[in-house]
Amino acid sequence: MSLLERLNNDMKQAMKNKEKDRLSVIRMIKASLQNEAIKLGKQELTADEELTILSREVKQRRDSLHEFENAGRQDLVEKIETELTYVNIYMPEQLSEEEIEEIVKETVSEVNATSKADMGKVMGTLMPKVKGKADGALVNKLVQKYLS
Structure with a gap:
């Protein structure tokens, strides 16, 4: 439907x-x-x-x-x-913080990001994976945590 x-x-x-x-x-x-x-x-x-x-x-x-x-x-x-x-009610089930963190780790290693200068590259690859399933602000915070 x-x-x-x-x-x-x-x-x-x-x-x-x-x-x-x-x-x-x-x-x-x-x-x-x-x-x-x-x-x-x-x-x-x-x-x-x-x-x-x-x-x-x-x-x-x-x-x-x-x-x-x-x-x-x-x-x-x-x-x-x-x-x-x-x-x-109409949104897909939201990912937990742990699930998002796992996807962030995978994406950071996938694009070989090492510093905050790679933030755009990581976010560009990551956001389509979590679209509608995670809050963008939380994703951004977790990416910054792994790139610092």
């Missing part, structure tokens, strides 16, 4: 169950997918493109969450946390 089909089914279910928050998030995700398809001039997006959009949605919400926490807006923090929960 494609992501769009799954979203449509979940949207129908959310309407039947009168889950306004869930319905709103599903509609936002669908709109993002449709906007990207229009932008790229395609009828359907590939799974990789869908994953990119979902990752973007998660990142936007995490950034908003951080900003609202700093501003002391607990009402908005709760709303964003709820949205994040619903978006994460």
